[in-house]
Amino acid sequence: NAGVTQTPKFQVLKTGQSMTLQCAQDMNHEYMSWYRQDPGMGLRLIHYSVGAGITDQGEVPNGYNVSRSTTEDFPLRLLSAAPSQTSVYFCASSYSAGPYEQYFGPGTRLTVT
Amino acid sequence: GENVEQHPSTLSVQEGDSAVIKCTYSDSASNYFPWYKQELGKRPQLIIDIRSNVGEKKDQRIAVTLNKTAKHFSLHITETQPEDSAVYFCAASMSRYGNNRLAFGKGNQVVVIP
Numbered sequence: 001n002a003g004v005t006q007t008p009k010f011q012v013l014k015t016g017q018s019m020t021l022q023c024a025q026d027m028n029h030e031y032m033s034w035y036r037q038d039p040g041m042g043l044r045l046i047h048y049s050v051g052a053g054i055t056d057q058g059e060v061p062n063g064y065n066v067s068r069s070t071t072e073d074f075p076l077r078l079l080s081a082a083p084s085q086t087s088v089y090f091c092a093s094s095y096s097a098g099p100y101e102q103y104f105g106p107g108t109r110l111t112v113t
Numbered sequence: 114g115e116n117v118e119q120h121p122s123t124l125s126v127q128e129g130d131s132a133v134i135k136c137t138y139s140d141s142a143s144n145y146f147p148w149y150k151q152e153l154g155k156r157p158q159l160i161i162d163i164r165s166n167v168g169e170k171k172d173q174r175i176a177v178t179l180n181k182t183a184k185h186f187s188l189h190i191t192e193t194q195p196e197d198s199a200v201y202f203c204a205a206s207m208s209r210y211g212n213n214r215l216a217f218g219k220g221n222q223v224v225v226i227p
Binding site: 033035040041042043044045048058090099101102104105106107 | 147218
């Protein structure tokens with residue numbers, strides 16, 4: 001199993017551009033989530049999904065959209081990139097909604113200039 | 114919302130000594146408390162977790178203790194080795210979301226000095 005995969009690994013955007021960060025998992029996990037990690041801030045939840053067709057907002061959802069059309073994929077869309085969105089983005093999945101281990105992807109380092 | 118705090122923010126220990134990191138949380142209904150380790154440039158990975166019906170759990174050199182009354186839990190690493198150098202994140206489940214969400218602390222940098 002590949003586990004949780006993310007593409008791209010690195011990305012540079014100009015202010016105002018849009019893009020999609022890809023996340024996929026091959027473990028048939030129901031629960032998937034997106035976090036951003038900034039220095040000294042820990043991991044902050046952006047959006048999450050408890051199953052295909054169901055998404056909800058986390059702590060810091062503004063400027064981001066998600067959809068979950070399949071169990072495997074959970075893309076994160078930046079609508080109009082801003083320098084404040086410069087961060088490392090991690091996708092994670094777990095077996096189900098509930099207290100289960102979350103498996104993280106390798107991360108995407110995004111810089112917005 | 115749930116507030117999770119970690120202390121100290123940075124911890125330096127001599128190789129072979131023990132390291133202890135403490136987390137406090139605010140939601141008295143939280144029932145799941147994982148610890149994640151993140152090496153430089155890598156993804157966070159679960160190293161140990163504990164549920165609220167247990168007071169202590171151990172896995173080789175790593176242990177976690179939970180005090181639900183005081184709302185804190187701690188990570189204990191014994192016989193530290195250079196490969197234990199990393200950032201450690203604690204987290205607590207958020208009961209108002211049905212425990213399918215975690216609130217993370219800001220992380221502790223642990224440095225093991227050879």
